[in-house]
Amino acid sequence: MKEKNGHLYLLGGMTVLLLLLQIFLISKNHLESGWDMQVWSRIAGKDMEISKTETKKIALTFDDGPHQKYTPMLLDGLKERNVKATFFLMGANAEKYPEIVKRMSMEGHVIGNHSYSHIELSAVREAQACTEITKTNQILTEYTGKAPEYIRPPFGAWSHNLDCVTSMIVVLWDIDPLDWKCQNTDQIVKRVVPKAEENAIILLHDSYETSVEAALQIIDKLQKENFEFVTVDEIILE
Numbered sequence: 001m002k003e004k005n006g007h008l009y010l011l012g013g014m015t016v017l018l019l020l021l022q023i024f025l026i027s028k029n030h031l032e033s034g035w036d037m038q039v040w041s042r043i044a045g046k047d048m049e050i051s052k053t054e055t056k057k058i059a060l061t062f063d064d065g066p067h068q069k070y071t072p073m074l075l076d077g078l079k080e081r082n083v084k085a086t087f088f089l090m091g092a093n094a095e096k097y098p099e100i101v102k103r104m105s106m107e108g109h110v111i112g113n114h115s116y117s118h119i120e121l122s123a124v125r126e127a128q129a130c131t132e133i134t135k136t137n138q139i140l141t142e143y144t145g146k147a148p149e150y151i152r153p154p155f156g157a158w159s160h161n162l163d164c165v166t167s168m169i170v171v172l173w174d175i176d177p178l179d180w181k182c183q184n185t186d187q188i189v190k191r192v193v194p195k196a197e198e199n200a201i202i203l204l205h206d207s208y209e210t211s212v213e214a215a216l217q218i219i220d221k222l223q224k225e226n227f228e229f230v231t232v233d234e235i236i237l238e
């Protein structure tokens with residue numbers, strides 16, 4: 001009797017496995033997004049080997065904003081695609097458009113410091129550099145309720161001995177399509193997409209319509225290549 005039960009269990013187990021295999025084969029063609037993959041992994045449990053598509057992290061960063069017209073346009077496009085980005089804001093522009101800064105923060109984007117008036121921080125006296133940075137931090141903290149942790153120095157020019165910002169993390173970039181210079185959507189997309197790789201940081205500027213359009217096209221293209229757009233903290237702190 002015991003043995004018979006054993007056989008029954010085995011038979012039952014095999015049926016379940018066959019059913020799961022069938023579900024797997026049927027669903028296989030539909031499994032494209034990471035979400036579907038996760039659901040499937042949970043159904044199947046750990047015992048089944050599944051070739052899971054790995055996503056590669058990549059970050060979009062936007063400097064010099066906010067811009068009255070193009071930043072909200074970009075925020076709409078990011079929201080539609082459920083993508084979070086990182087914005088390095090100029091204090092002077094943030095002061096002009098506090099509502100846009102608040103929206104960025106509320107929608108989950110990371111906000112960093114890009115100095116108050118876009119000066120070359122390494123070319124001025126320390127006191128002036130520190131004023132530019134701390135003033136911007138104060139403005140951004142007031143609008144978002146969070147003190148910025150990241151700074152991108154204008155022109156990438158940074159002096160390492162600024163006492164006022166020892167706790168801030170400097171974020172540079174890997175891919176720079178010179179979007180502000182060419183102001184041509186196709187060209188920007190072509191300069192970024194082939195260079196995309198895991199953990200790369202892309203530099204763009206949300207003060208141009210061409211850059212905003214390019215950013216959204218870059219997202220659509222790279223998401224199809226299994227890239228996942230994240231904020232810089234997810235790349236830097238790993």
Ligand SMILES: [Zn+2]
Pocket residue numbers: 063064114118154155
């Ligand atoms: Zn800049």
